[in-house]
Structure formats: structure tokens, C-alpha cells
Amino acid sequence: MSFKYTPPKYAQLIAELERRIESGEYPPGSPLPSEHQLMAEFGMARPTVVKALGVLRDQGWIVTHQGKGRFVRGRPAIASGQQTRxxxxxxxxxxxxxxxxxxxxxxxxxxxxxxxxxxxxxxxxxxxxxxxxxxxxxxxxxxxxxxxxxxxxxxxxxxxxxxxxxxxxxxxxxxxxxxxxxxxxxxxxxxxxxxxxxxxxxxxxxxxxxxxxxxxxxxxxxxxxxxxxxxxxxxxxxxxxxx
Structure with a gap:
């Protein structure tokens, strides 16, 4: 019996947002869609969206400005998955x-x-x-x-x-x-x-x-x-x- 691995929903959202940032669809400095917009587009619950956005922030892909929302920083100098210390x-x-x-x-x-x-x-x-x-x-x-x-x-x-x-x-x-x-x-x-x-x-x-x-x-x-x-x-x- 073969098993096909499906990444958790928050990981799928992270991968898609990273792809959009790297492709230029979301250029550096541009505002990221709101939590509600992402929830509607991807059919995900708010905790799932918040978790994905938190990971992107910690990895340096996006930045949060209090009262203004989340903005794209761009691809980190070295993406966390590629970082070799x-x-x-x-x-x-x-x-x-x-x-x-x-x-x-x-x-x-x-x-x-x-x-x-x-x-x-x-x-x-x-x-x-x-x-x-x-x-x-x-x-x-x-x-x-x-x-x-x-x-x-x-x-x-x-x-x-x-x-x-x-x-x-x-x-x-x-x-x-x-x-x-x-x-x-x-x-x-x-x-x-x-x-x-x-x-x-x-x-x-x-x-x-x-x-x-x-x-x-x-x-x-x-x-x-x-x-x-x-x-x-x-x-x-x-x-x-x-x-």
C-alpha cells in the first residue's frame, strides 16, 4: 500500500505565499492580503492563517506594522529551509x-x-x-x-x-x-x-x-x-x- 504525504494546511499556505513573493506577484513593500482575505481565498480557519503568517514573519519574509497590517519584505537572505549553520x-x-x-x-x-x-x-x-x-x-x-x-x-x-x-x-x-x-x-x-x-x-x-x-x-x-x-x-x- 502506498501513502501520499499531504503537508498540513498552514504549510501549504506558507509555500504558496513564498511562491507569490518570489515570483513578484507580491513585491517587496506591498501589503499582504488580510487574514480575512486569506481565509476566504484558501478556505482556512483563522488559527491556521495566523500560524502561517507567524512563520513567515519569523523567517523574514514579511513584517508587521502595528495598526497598518503586514507587508512583504522579500525573500530572506537565506531561506530558513536552506540555512546551514x-x-x-x-x-x-x-x-x-x-x-x-x-x-x-x-x-x-x-x-x-x-x-x-x-x-x-x-x-x-x-x-x-x-x-x-x-x-x-x-x-x-x-x-x-x-x-x-x-x-x-x-x-x-x-x-x-x-x-x-x-x-x-x-x-x-x-x-x-x-x-x-x-x-x-x-x-x-x-x-x-x-x-x-x-x-x-x-x-x-x-x-x-x-x-x-x-x-x-x-x-x-x-x-x-x-x-x-x-x-x-x-x-x-x-x-x-x-x-
Whole structure:
């Protein structure tokens, strides 16, 4: 038996309004049809229309002026469905889908920086999983995942096989929680001896170190993913609306 997926009504309305904005039917600065007009045109209840409009506002497609109505802003710099933030990509990346080699996987004492990010005592037991990622036969980055030892124990994070899911899924399943948001920290520094050898860079080279700290809704941190990037091989770019 085959099943055909039908998006919920509010999602259908979002898709249609986005299409009209992108096509120029609703140009930037123009007023959006009122809630009542949209309800009549699409045969939807007011809560459904309000939910769709709220999503479009939060994503930057439209803006609300008190007492005047809703107006089109235009296509966001990067539409939410296409936005790829580095921390999210690192948490969801599957090792089986990238060209990589495992450098280490096992318990270590938490370095001071990682301990601070995880809100634990320095030297507390954590599991470190480190891989070297290559692209076009050239070392591209060193990616390290730090998880409290009691969470990582018994999961594939300590094994030698390529991870078939992103780190996020293993941590959520092991801890019985849902990760809610990521805080990123970016620093620049010179490489260690090991990084010079692995990345093929000189001791004077500039590296970018990106730390993504994943937290649950309460703010409690559960995992840190660090990626070290040679500065001459990477460029970080982000785009977001000005509100």
C-alpha cells in the first residue's frame, strides 16, 4: 500500500505565499492580503492563517506594522529551509557520508575549555572522538566531539566504525533528552605539532577553531563539537535578516 504525504494546511499556505513573493506577484513593500482575505481565498480557519503568517514573519519574509497590517519584505537572505549553520551541520553530519579517517575514540580528561563549555570540572572524564576530514585528496579539517563519559558509554561514539547517524542522535538517545539550541564560539590560533602534521600546515599558519556547544532547552550543555580549519582553505559566511 502506498501513502501520499499531504503537508498540513498552514504549510501549504506558507509555500504558496513564498511562491507569490518570489515570483513578484507580491513585491517587496506591498501589503499582504488580510487574514480575512486569506481565509476566504484558501478556505482556512483563522488559527491556521495566523500560524502561517507567524512563520513567515519569523523567517523574514514579511513584517508587521502595528495598526497598518503586514507587508512583504522579500525573500530572506537565506531561506530558513536552506540555512546551514556550521554547528548544526557538525552535529548532524554522518561520518559514513564524508571522506574521513578516525584518529581516536575513547575516554580522556576534559581540557579546561571543554570542561567550561560542558559545565563540568576540569579533567572530568569525557569521551573524545576525533576524525580527519579530507576533500579532493587534501586534509580539510580536524573534527572532535566531546561528550561526558557517562553519556557516551555504550554508544557508537566510542567505537571504530563510521557513525551512521549524526552525533546529535546518539547523544539524545543516550541521555534521553532533546537538544534545543547551539552556541558557537570561533577562535583563531596557530596549530599544534599534531595539527601541523595532519593538516600539512606550517607552525605559523592561521587556524580557525569553531566550537559548537549543543544545549537542551534549560540551557544544560550535553556535547561540544570542535572543528579546526586551515585559514587558507576555508571561508566562513553567514547571512541573516536585519530586524
Amino acid at each position: 556550521m554547528g548544526r551541520e557538525l552535529l548532524d553530519r554522518k561520518e559514513a557520508q564524508v571522506e574521513s579517517s578516525l584518529l581516536s575514540a575513547g575516554p580522556v580528561p576534559a581540557p579546561n575549555r571543554i570542561a567550561a563549555y560542558l559545565n563540568i570540572e576540569p579533567k572530568s572524564p569525557v569521551v573524545l572522538r576525533k576524525i580527519l576530514v579530507t576533500r579532493d585528496d587534501e586534509a580539510s579539517e580536524i573534527s572532535s566531539t566531546w561528550v561526558p563519559a557517562d553519556v557516551a558509554e555504550g554508544t557508537p561514539l566510542t567505537g571504530t566504525d563510521d557513525l551512521k547517524q549524526g552525533v546529535r542522535r546518539y547523544v539524545e538517545a543516550a541521555a534521553g533528552i532533546q537538544l534545543d539550541h547551539i552556541v558557537e564560539h570561533v577562535t583563531a590560533r596557530n596549530p599544534t605539532r599534531e595539527e601541523c602534521k595532519l593538516l600539512g600546515v606550517k607552525p605559523s599558519a592561521a587556524l580557525l577553531a569553531v566550537y559548537a556547544v549543543a544545549r537542551e532547552a534549560t540551557g544544560k550543555p550535553w556535547v561540544v563539537v570542535e572543528t579546526v580549519l586551515p585559514g587558507d582553505r576555508h571561508e566562513l559566511e553567514d547571512a541573516y535578516p536585519i530586524k
